[in-house]
């Protein structure tokens with residue numbers, strides 16, 4: 001009897017904390033001695049937004065590029081949706097990659113294509129059997145979700161930096177990813193536009209129940225979006241906690257991010 005009760009109590013907790021991304025002992029050295037990652041361990045649970053902080057060059061982008069196979073680590077383990085991504089065949093890895101959206105540090109829209117074509121191109125590349133009508137309606141839906149349906153016929157060069165970020169985000173969202181990796185989503189934008197993007201990230205999390213890693217130097221973005229923060233230093237996770245916890249950290253170096 002007692003045993004059963006315990007079982008009932010435990011189960012919902014375990015479900016709440018399902019790990020979606022698990023990184024263990026990740027190492028990456030570039031060249032002879034640029035030891036960038038020296039044993040990174042991190043877990044992101046379902047529905048969680050994890051913010052990664054760290055000085056420029058500390059390996060934040062390298063870490064998330066390893067998750068999607070853009071960079072091959074020297075050592076370590078990466079599990080996404082319970083699959084060990086470093087040991088998958090190319091076709092198996094592709095199946096997982098479609099479920100992961102990546103918002104690159106540099107927007108990376110195709111300059112010679114309109115907004116519509118940029119989004120449609122991404123969709124056609126990954127979902128080959130869609131009709132023209134389906135593509136058009138999904139392009140409009142994705143643009144709506146970033147509040148930019150009026151930009152559909154514009155060229156990237158006609159858009160402001162903030163609009164380009166939003167279109168980049170729409171292009172990520174159009175594939176309906178379960179995980180979104182944001183690499184500095186607000187860099188180069190003014191305070192108000194940055195806040196709009198941060199609010200959009202929060203909105204996406206709530207509406208689409210996505211799990212995310214957000215790399216940022218923008219502490220307002222971190223404060224708004226982070227369920228948990230990790231700070232990368234000297235190739236390892238140096239500190240971890242909520243915004244409020246780390247803001248009061250005993251470690252002066254960690255605190256300096258929050259000033």
Ligand SMILES: Nc1ncnc2c1ncn2[C@@H]1O[C@H](COP(=O)(O)OP(=O)(O)OP(=O)(O)O)[C@@H](O)[C@H]1O
Pocket residue numbers: 030034036054055056057058059060061062063105
């Ligand atoms: N493809 C690559 N080839 C060689 N070295 C690389 C490569 N990618 C990254 N590096 C090196 O790895 C280190 C970490 O780079 P990374 O881009 O992860 O930094 P970061 O923490 O994202 O910095 P920032 O905040 O400036 O974006 C740097 O020294 C960089 O030069």
Ligand SMILES: [Mg+2]
Pocket residue numbers: 060061062105183
């Ligand atoms: Mg970076």
